[in-house]
Amino acid sequence: LGLSGSSELSPLCSIFYLMSVSVLERTNILKRKFLTLLFVKTKWRLCCVSVSYVERCQQHRWRCAAVTFTCPDGGLCQSWVGAIAEQLAAITSRPRRLLIYINPYGGKRQGGRVYEQKVAPLFAQAAISTHVIVTEHANHARDHLRTDAELKKYDGVVCVGGDGMFSEIVHGLIWRTQMDSSLDPNSPDETLTSCSLRIGIIPAGSTDCICFATVGTNDPVTSALHIIVGDSQPMDVCSIHHNNTFLRYSVSLLGYGFYGDVLTDSERKRWMGPVRYDFSGLKMFLTHHYYEGTVSYLPARGVVGTPRDAARCRSGCVVCQHNGPKPSERAEKYETDDCGETIRGKFLAINAASMSCACPRSPKGLSPAAHLADGTTDLILVRKCSRFDFLRHLLRHTNKEDQFDLNFVEVHRVVRFRFMPRHCQSDSDLELDLLENGKRQIFGQICRDHPACGCAPAYSSWNCDGEILTHTAIDVRVHCRLIKLFARGIEESCDAHPYRGKPKFVF
Numbered sequence: 001l002g003l004s005g006s007s008e009l010s011p012l013c014s015i016f017y018l019m020s021v022s023v024l025e026r027t028n029i030l031k032r033k034f035l036t037l038l039f040v041k042t043k044w045r046l047c048c049v050s051v052s053y054v055e056r057c058q059q060h061r062w063r064c065a066a067v068t069f070t071c072p073d074g075g076l077c078q079s080w081v082g083a084i085a086e087q088l089a090a091i092t093s094r095p096r097r098l099l100i101y102i103n104p105y106g107g108k109r110q111g112g113r114v115y116e117q118k119v120a121p122l123f124a125q126a127a128i129s130t131h132v133i134v135t136e137h138a139n140h141a142r143d144h145l146r147t148d149a150e151l152k153k154y155d156g157v158v159c160v161g162g163d164g165m166f167s168e169i170v171h172g173l174i175w176r177t178q179m180d181s182s183l184d185p186n187s188p189d190e191t192l193t194s195c196s197l198r199i200g201i202i203p204a205g206s207t208d209c210i211c212f213a214t215v216g217t218n219d220p221v222t223s224a225l226h227i228i229v230g231d232s233q234p235m236d237v238c239s240i241h242h243n244n245t246f247l248r249y250s251v252s253l254l255g256y257g258f259y260g261d262v263l264t265d266s267e268r269k270r271w272m273g274p275v276r277y278d279f280s281g282l283k284m285f286l287t288h289h290y291y292e293g294t295v296s297y298l299p300a301r302g303v304v305g306t307p308r309d310a311a312r313c314r315s316g317c318v319v320c321q322h323n324g325p326k327p328s329e330r331a332e333k334y335e336t337d338d339c340g341e342t343i344r345g346k347f348l349a350i351n352a353a354s355m356s357c358a359c360p361r362s363p364k365g366l367s368p369a370a371h372l373a374d375g376t377t378d379l380i381l382v383r384k385c386s387r388f389d390f391l392r393h394l395l396r397h398t399n400k401e402d403q404f405d406l407n408f409v410e411v412h413r414v415v416r417f418r419f420m421p422r423h424c425q426s427d428s429d430l431e432l433d434l435l436e437n438g439k440r441q442i443f444g445q446i447c448r449d450h451p452a453c454g455c456a457p458a459y460s461s462w463n464c465d466g467e468i469l470t471h472t473a474i475d476v477r478v479h480c481r482l483i484k485l486f487a488r489g490i491e492e493s494c495d496a497h498p499y500r501g502k503p504k505f506v507f
């Protein structure tokens, strides 16, 4: 794009303006997908204005592209730079100051390099000021956020690492927000205050499931661009309590039985690297343990959507918008026994998916129709069945068949649930079980009390977003939209998007 010199600034300005608006429309600048003005440089007597913008690539990836305008008139160029910069400054959703935590040991230990080489230059170009903390030990970021961080100075918190690192940020930020609001996080009935700061994830871990589920790809540049353009994706968080004591928050998967056992076993095999998950998965599948207990839950009422829907939670999801927080629902409690449902049984797996839990290994995820911000979690109960049937269920996570369309699997969309393993049940509950299930139970109980006989163990562990919980009897409550991410959810049919690929400028 070249403009010949002229002393008449105003008409030239208009032409330049019209042409640029056309360019910007094509690059989607006017729909806020434009990234940022990068620089103005003088070349001999020509001035260049380079405008950077987001270009969509395949598989939900974003790239930073640039278009350069040249003009012999330096003053005109400067006025253009000023005008565009003014427009950009008016977009208040974009962060200006970020607090960044880098886990140098996450994934392949490339967090520092990924940030320095791929992300920091983009933040610098976008004029975002950063305060970077390289963590020195586990829970460093969480504890810093809880007490020391001067959060008022920042527009967002970014973690460079995997799901464990994200979890640290979530725990630190939620705890701090509740403390600042004088709320008691130990009370499971407390209505928590939503965090005002958004969280960004630069994926540099082993699995990066949260990033994949909210952005659609695990790519540091794409995540950095979502942060720069100031995207915002609200997210539900489950609080987990045991006897009125806070244990953890969960945003993705809470799994007892199969997924708890796989995590416990894989933790002992860290030396194997990422392959440990496959190894432990196979081992636990062959071991085929089942666990007895009681699940009680409050079904989600007055919401649209079910776990069996064909529609998926995507960018601008109407289900999330419809089911958003409603004041009357926020204080839902187990006030009476009859407001919840109760299921006793033997389970191979009890899973609560607060999002699809899609990842590169399971592109559909554990609950494909789960929503990021609808205030519910999908409670999936896999009852005791044969190994062959359980394999059928597991394989359906990777193909197009419905993993819930099996007579030993049930799924409920809930706002709260409790689990009580059988060994923790009161005597009266055990008597009730006995009456319901007959005398076969007596021999089962003897086996459980004397594990040396080689029967199934009495209890498993909860896998809470990749961490093992210390208690098995838990009370889980969904808090609608407790946090916000620098993301926009997975965009629909990205490959067919009109703005994908290189924009073609025709003048």
Ligand SMILES: Nc1ncnc2c1ncn2[C@@H]1O[C@H](COP(=O)(O)OP(=O)(O)OP(=O)(O)O)[C@@H](O)[C@H]1O
Residues within 6 Å of the ligand: 102, 103, 104, 105, 106, 107, 108, 134, 135, 136, 137, 138, 139, 140, 160, 161, 162, 163, 164, 165, 166, 168, 204, 205, 206, 207, 208, 209, 466
């Ligand atoms: N400096 C550090 N030294 C040791 N551990 C750390 C440090 N900083 C953070 N951690 C801990 O490392 C754990 C794993 O980190 P992270 O989640 O970034 O990587 P990952 O486990 O490889 O990835 P993923 O969780 O996606 O599988 C986190 O739970 C975090 O608490």
